[in-house]
Amino acid sequence: MMRFPRAAFLILFLVLSSLRAAPVSPPNVVFIFADDQRADTISALGNPVIKTPNLDRLVKRGVSFAHAYMQGGNGGATCVPSRAMLLSGRSLAQIDEKLLKHETWPHAFGAAGYVTFAAGKWHNGPPSLPKSFQQAKALFVGGMANPMKAPTSDMLPTGKLTPAKISPKHLCEEATDQTLAFLKSQDGSKPFFSYLAFDGPHDPHIVPDGFPVTYDIASIPLPPNFLPQHPFNNGEMVVRDEQLLKWPRKEAEVKEMIFEYYRYISFLDVQVGRILDAVDGSPYAANTLIVFSADSGVARGSHGLIGKQNLYEHSIRVPLIIAGPGVAADCRSDAMCYLFDVMPTLGKLCGVAAPKDSQGREFSAVLKNPSQPARPFLMFGYKSLQKALNDGRWKLIRYPHINRTQLFDLQADPYELNDLSAASEQAERVKQMLAKLGEEMQADGDADPLTAKTIEPSEWLAPKKVPKPGDKGF
DSSP states (O other): OOOOOHHHHHHHHHHHHHHHHOOOOOOEEEEEEESSOOTTOOGGGTOSSOOOHHHHHHHHHSEEEEEEEOOEESSSOTHHHHHHHHHHTOOTTTOOTTSOSSOOHHHHHHHTTOEEEEEEEOOSOGGGHHHHOSEEEEEEOSSSOOTTSOEEBOBOTTSOBOOOEEOSSOHHHHHHHHHHHHHHHOOSSSOEEEEEEOOOSSSSOOOOTTOOOOOOGGGOOOOTTBOSSOSSOOSOTTSGGGGGSOSSOOHHHHHHHHHHHHHHHHHHHHHHHHHHHHHHTSTTGGGEEEEEEESOOOOTTBTTOOSSOSOSHHHHEEOEEEESTTOOSSEEEEEEEEGGGHHHHHHHHHTOOOOTTOOOOOOHHHHHOTTSOOBSOEEEEETTTEEEEEOSSEEEEEETTTTEEEEEETTTOTTOOOOOTTOGGGHHHHHHHHHHHHHHHHHHTOOOOSSOSSOOOSOOOOOSSOOOOOOSOO
C-alpha cells in the first residue's frame, strides 16, 4: 500500500476544509410583474391560442402555480393595494397603500446587503419609492395613460424624482431597457434584487406600430363563462373598467378586445425574453431566481364583466412562475397562496430577515416539492361590496348589500358557472363557510358586515348612456 507524505495529507485536508468553509453567495432575484394579466394567458399552461414563447421557457424552468391570488381591493384601482400587499407582505385589511407606515420587503433586501433596483410602474406614492429601493429608472408614477406617450422619471440619489419626460418608446420596452442596463452593471460583488413592473397588459391595449405578432380575431374563442351581462348587481356594475364596452356585451366586440389584449401580452412576452436572455448570458445565470406574476386578473367578457372589480377566479387568480437555484423544473403546483406570500418566500430562499410587520407565509417547501400544500384556505374582499372564501375546492362569494351568496365547486366547475348556494344539500356548507369567512375577516381586522343594514335590489338595468371612463389610477 502506497504511503503519502504528511505534507500531502495536510494539503488535502486544508483544501477540503476550505471548500466546506467557502461561503455560499445568496441568490439574485429578478422579479417581473405584469398589470392585469389573467392566469390563463400563457400558452404552456393551457391556452391554445396565445403566443408566449418566452413565458413558456420560464414555465419549463420552474414551478408554475395554478392557485396564486391577489386578495382583492379597497377601490376600483385594485393594482394599488395589490402592489402594496406584494411589497409589504401584508394583507388587504392591514396594508398602507402608500407604503410609508411599514418596512417593505425590497428595503429588507437592501438592509441585508442586496443592491435593489426598480423600473416601470410605481403606483404607491413617490415618497415610498426611496424607502423601498436604492435605485430606480423609467418610472411611471401617474394614472392611466397611453403607454407610448407615458411620462416617466428617474430617482436621484437624494431619493427625489427628476421632472417627468415623455418616453420615445413604449413604457414597457423602456423599463426593460433600464432593467437590462442594471443587470449588465452588476459585477457580482453583491447580490441584487431587480423589480421590473410592467404597466401592461392593462388597457389601453397599445403596442408599437409594426409589432409582428398578431392573431385571427375570428379564431379567438370567447371565455367559457362569457355572458352579455352580469345577472345581478354586484355593486360595481358601472365602475371605470365596465365602461369600456356597452351593455349587453357583443361577442364581436369582446373578441376584438381579447385580440388586442393577447397582442399586448405577446409584446410583453418579448420583453420577458430579453430579460431571460440577459440572465442566461451573464456570469450569475446559475444563481438567479426569476419570478413572473401579475397584480390581478381581469374579466374581459367573463360573467358579462370587463374589469377586475369582482371576486371571480378570472379577476383575482394570477399567474405565478418561480425558477432558479433549488427550484424544481417544469412542474405545476396546486398549492394555494397569496401574492403577499411571494416576498417572504424569496426572503427565505435568500436569507433575508422578514420585516417585523410582514404577515405573508413563505412556501419555499413547495418549490422543492410542488405537491406540498401551502395555505389551507384563502379569504378575499372587494370594498364592503363583495367577500369570499376559498378552501381549495369550494368557493363562497358573499354580496352583503344585496344579501346574496354564491357557492361554486371549483373542482367540477372551474369557470364558476353553476351556483350551488340554493341547493338543499349544500345548506350546511354555506352556513359553515359564511361563519368561517366572518371569523377570518374579524381576525384580520376587516370589520365590514356580511349582511348590510340596508339591503339594495339585486336587479340591475344598464344605463342608456355609458359614462366616460375616468383616469385616476385605473
